[in-house]
């Protein structure tokens with residue numbers, strides 16, 4: 013997958029792309045991330061990228077000319093048909109695993125546009141942006157952390173994105189449920205043991221326990237998910253411990 017990041021701070025992006033499993037995926041070519049500095053497209057001698065807001069008020073707004081030129085350059089790097097432009101914005105819908113899955117299957121490169129200051133000139137959003145995505149209902153200095161979130165979440169889902177694809181199955185937010193509790197060695201830690209079933213070696217019982225725990229945890233930790241995706245008849249049967 014090809015992703016082009018438009019930012020005033022490319023130096024925030026590169027170290028993250030060189031680290032851990034994401035770093036390995038980048039080295040393998042699973043994902044190809046290019047970073048472009050929006051400031052390189054400022055037409056004036058002093059490379060201004062921001063200006064005071066029309067109508068007054070605090071802060072500065074990112075000027076449209078460098079943004080439009082940067083986006084055009086990003087499209088050119090994406091080849092025929094250009095890219096799908098996402099503006100990271102606290103005003104967009106919050107990113108979900110469902111949207112991450114859809115984006116990972118997109119047949120176009122992604123262009124991630126990162127704002128700073130008070131945000132970007134509205135005309136860029138109207139004319140050049142295909143989609144706005146927020147990473148949560150809070151405000152950051154800039155969109156770069158959001159871009160990194162999108163890059164990492166998508167890369168995990170790509171073929172070769174993780175060493176063992178089984179680790180993607182049954183994860184939190186797969187089908188609107190959170191994952192069951194996980195344990196590892198030692199079997200006794202600070203006086204706490206491990207649920208017997210997990211060391212029983214009985215695969216069917218382990219699967220049933222995990223399914224039930226995933227449902228109980230979702231009800232306990234994320235009742236909003238149960239409201240959004242109500243329990244199915246099969247899930248109620250699992251919760252009640254009834255056999256099929």
Ligand SMILES: C[S@@+](CC[C@H](N)C(=O)[O-])C[C@H]1O[C@@H](n2cnc3c(N)ncnc32)[C@H](O)[C@@H]1O
Nearest residue numbers: 100101102127130131146147151152153154155
């Ligand atoms: C300080 S914010 C601007 C906020 C803007 N004045 C508003 O109230 O909607 C600067 C930039 O950070 C990014 N940003 C801030 N919070 C974000 C969030 N929750 N999700 C994604 N991007 C965010 C956006 O790119 C935004 O243009």
